[in-house]
Amino acid sequence: MEARDGKNIQAIEVRxxxxxxxxxxxxxxxxxxxxxGVVFGxxxxxxxxxxxxxxxxxxxxxxxxxxxSVAGFDIMRAPHEVRRHxxxxxxxxxADGALTGRxxxxxxxxxxxxxxxxxxxxxxxxxxxxxLTDAADRLVKTYSGGMVRRLELAQAMLHKPVVLFLDEPTIxxxxxxxxxxxxxxxxxxxxxGMTILMTxxxxxxxxxLCADVAILDAGRIAVQGKPMxxxxxxxxxxxLDDVFARFCGAAGDAGRLKDTADARRVARRLG
Numbered sequence: 001m002e003a004r005d006g007k008n009i010q011a012i013e014v015r016x017x018x019x020x021x022x023x024x025x026x027x028x029x030x031x032x033x034x035x036x037g038v039v040f041g042x043x044x045x046x047x048x049x050x051x052x053x054x055x056x057x058x059x060x061x062x063x064x065x066x067x068x069s070v071a072g073f074d075i076m077r078a079p080h081e082v083r084r085h086x087x088x089x090x091x092x093x094x095a096d097g098a099l100t101g102r103x104x105x106x107x108x109x110x111x112x113x114x115x116x117x118x119x120x121x122x123x124x125x126x127x128x129x130x131x132l133t134d135a136a137d138r139l140v141k142t143y144s145g146g147m148v149r150r151l152e153l154a155q156a157m158l159h160k161p162v163v164l165f166l167d168e169p170t171i172x173x174x175x176x177x178x179x180x181x182x183x184x185x186x187x188x189x190x191x192x193g194m195t196i197l198m199t200x201x202x203x204x205x206x207x208x209l210c211a212d213v214a215i216l217d218a219g220r221i222a223v224q225g226k227p228m229x230x231x232x233x234x235x236x237x238x239x240l241d242d243v244f245a246r247f248c249g250a251a252g253d254a255g256r257l258k259d260t261a262d263a264r265r266v267a268r269r270l271g
Contacts, residue, residue: 009072011036011163011195012057016066019052019219026052028219029066034212036162039189039196041210043203045248048216050199051091054167057197058088071162087156091167091199095151097141101132104140105155112159126154130184146177150184157188164188166198170205182208203240213240215247222247 012034019027027049034040042050055061057070059079068075071085095104105123114122127133130150140148149169156164169185170178186209188194200206206213207227214224223230223243231238234246 009069010034011038012040012068012070012197014053014057014066014068017053017056017063017068018065019049019056019061020064025219027056027063030214030216030219030221032214032221032224034195034197036195037189037193038211039185039198039209041206041213042197042199042216043201043206043213043244044199044216045201048248049219050201050216051167052219053216054088054165054197054199058086058165059083084159085162087159087161087164089149089152089156089164089166089169091171093148093152095140095148095155097139100137100139101127101143101151101154102136104151105158108155108158114159122158126158129157129187130154131180144177145173146180149173149177149181153181153184153188157192157194161194163195163197166196168199168201170200170202178205185209203244207240215244217248 010033012032014030014032016029016031017027018025018029030049030053032040042053044050052061056063057068057075059075059082063076070082073081073085075082095101096107099107102123105126106119109119109123124133127136130153132147132150132154135143135147140151143151153169166185170181173181182205185196185198189196196209198209210227212224212226213230215222225233227240227243230243231240234242
């Protein structure tokens with residue numbers, strides 16, 4: 001994608017972005033560049049600043065200082081344009097269990113201002129892409145956890161966003177459902193060319209999906225790079241878990257205790 005002046009721009013560009021909650025600094029002067037067409041992983045234990053970062057980039061939280069642009073639009077000066085060009089799947093479930101899958105998608109189409117004439121075809125395409133056509137007219141409360149996640153991805157792609165933000169997309173899912181979601185995320189990236197920024201504390205997930213990652217520790221970027229290169233920097237046969245342990249240390253141990261509690265809470269919601 002190109003800027004209006006013809007120069008290439010990043011899908012996401014973050015400059016000294018900071019978020020304070022009173023005396024607590026949740027995100028501490030981070031800088032990132034995410035090219036178009038890649039899957040980028042923002043890793044770290046809960047409390048590291050991942051969700052706070054994604055909420056600033058999706059205009060849900062106002063930064064304390066610094067700046068960022070998404071799809072070429074400044075998150076502070078043009079928040080409405082940012083929202084028009086992104087999709088967002090939060091960590092906690094957002095689909096309405098009292099509606100059918102198709103009804104959830106219709107509601108999303110209206111919220112995203114998808115033209116009325118295009119709604120039916122876009123909904124059908126999204127359902128087919130996510131493998132939900134046969135379940136389209138069932139109540140979402142009858143869906144499995146993996147099906148709910150795929151429905152939320154279908155909702156987020158309806159308006160053809162430039163950048164898709166995912167906050168812990170597979171937390172609480174069983175291995176079969178998790179791998180199904182991974183497949184659909186790869187398809188979104190490879191078949192539709194969608195740029196994806198995802199947060200996760202699952203190193204296997206990051207290694208499988210992400211071309212580049214940044215590990216947050218206490219609100220700061222501890223290390224950034226391609227998974228293969230980061231592993232090679234630790235040693236032969238190193239895993240991304242080893243990289244995480246090297247750069248997060250004790251903070252990661254504390255965070256993983258909270259991760260376990262969060263995963264159990266989400267798992268109960270997913271059924």
